[in-house]
Amino acid sequence: MNYNAHVKPGSPDSCEAWQLMVQLFFAQRANLPPLAAELELSPAQCHVLHLIEPGRPIPMGQLAETLACHASNVTGLVDRLESRGLVRRRPSPADRRVKVLVLTQTGSRLRTLLLDRMTTPPDTLGRLSVSEQRALVRILTRLLE
Amino acid sequence: MNYNAHVKPGSPDSCEAWQLMVQLFFAQRANLPPLAAELELSPAQCHVLHLIEPGRPIPMGQLAETLACHASNVTGLVDRLESRGLVRRRPSPADRRVKVLVLTQTGSRLRTLLLDRMTTPPDTLGRLSVSEQRALVRILTRLLE
DNA sequence: TATTGTTATACTCTATAACTATA
DNA sequence: TATAGTTATAGAGTATAACAATA
Numbered sequence: 001m002n003y004n005a006h007v008k009p010g011s012p013d014s015c016e017a018w019q020l021m022v023q024l025f026f027a028q029r030a031n032l033p034p035l036a037a038e039l040e041l042s043p044a045q046c047h048v049l050h051l052i053e054p055g056r057p058i059p060m061g062q063l064a065e066t067l068a069c070h071a072s073n074v075t076g077l078v079d080r081l082e083s084r085g086l087v088r089r090r091p092s093p094a095d096r097r098v099k100v101l102v103l104t105q106t107g108s109r110l111r112t113l114l115l116d117r118m119t120t121p122p123d124t125l126g127r128l129s130v131s132e133q134r135a136l137v138r139i140l141t142r143l144l145e
Numbered sequence: 146m147n148y149n150a151h152v153k154p155g156s157p158d159s160c161e162a163w164q165l166m167v168q169l170f171f172a173q174r175a176n177l178p179p180l181a182a183e184l185e186l187s188p189a190q191c192h193v194l195h196l197i198e199p200g201r202p203i204p205m206g207q208l209a210e211t212l213a214c215h216a217s218n219v220t221g222l223v224d225r226l227e228s229r230g231l232v233r234r235r236p237s238p239a240d241r242r243v244k245v246l247v248l249t250q251t252g253s254r255l256r257t258l259l260l261d262r263m264t265t266p267p268d269t270l271g272r273l274s275v276s277e278q279r280a281l282v283r284i285l286t287r288l289l290e
Numbered sequence: 291t292a293t294t295g296t297t298a299t300a301c302t303c304t305a306t307a308a309c310t311a312t313a
Numbered sequence: 314t315a316t317a318g319t320t321a322t323a324g325a326g327t328a329t330a331a332c333a334a335t336a
Contacts, residue, residue: 009271011271017282018264021285023285024285025169030213033327042327044303050171060318061316064318067175069178070304070306071319072318075318076302077303080302095312098312119164120154122163125288130158133159137165140162142272144168188326204294216295217329218326220295220296221325240335241336242295243293244294
């Protein structure tokens with residue numbers, strides 16, 4: 001029998017840190033629906049809007065891959081965003097099978113509003129010292145590499 | 146005209162830190178469905194399982210509040226978890242309108258498995274120094290207060 | 291009367307399978 | 314043949330409104 005079967009990789013400190021991250025993730029998960037509803041968006045639509053950067057068309061397939069969902073979902077998701085005038089499908093010049101997504105001006109404005117609301121830090125973050133806030137920025141930057 | 150209407154509260158550093166957090170949140174949002182599918186759970190069911198701690202019965206209404214969703218969702222969510230033998234509804238002794246949720250032994254084991262997988266830190270976290278990992282633990286702890 | 295949870299309904303999200311157009 | 318996206322279908326997640334049981 002392999003007694004190491006359930007030994008988790010990672011140092012004790014990194015495990016402890018990630019446990020706290022998971023707490024934050026679930027808290028944020030509950031946070032998104034009400035925030036999205038204020039903008040008359042669903043959480044999934046927020047995710048899509050977050051991923052389409054202004055001036056950076058993205059193929060639908062790449063969106064499906066980043067969302068880790070089936071391509072058929074993206075069709076409906078984009079249908080609804082397009083019917084609201086937030087995004088547009090454009091044929092890709094390189095490969096006529098591919099459709100790329102671009103934000104409309106309305107979509108771009110709503111995206112800015114969304115990100116502005118989402119990235120407003122909670123009060124607890126303001127209670128950290130400036131040096132702690134900078135340490136957090138440095139650490140998170142490396143986590144996202 | 147109020148030119149401060151769109152000025153975001155929080156120091157520049159805390160805003161920058163929270164922008165990075167939002168990046169992590171969306172990355173994790175895409176991460177959950179495949180992880181949940183391995184355990185034959187949905188993301189929402191994972192959230193519920195995370196919130197029901199073993200030996201700590203929780204009223205359905207409180208679950209709805211923490212999930213920030215309507216009470217009627219919890220009915221269906223719990224229906225499916227109960228039909229799989231993961232949780233049980235129990236009448237509350239204090240108020241007969243209230244039903245509290247408890248994990249079954251199977252549910253408790255699956256919850257442990259879920260949290261174990263979710264809290265396994267990504268490789269990028271292991272690349273931080275031990276002192277950085279400890280700083281992160283200290284900071285996240287205060288964020289969650 | 292107010293509150294907890296359920297039911298009925300409608301819409302969105304999601305995966306699977308079959309399809310169309312293009313490569 | 315293989316790939317990108319769509320359509321059809323079914324099940325899960327979600328909100329609203331009406332309801333039953335209890336407070």
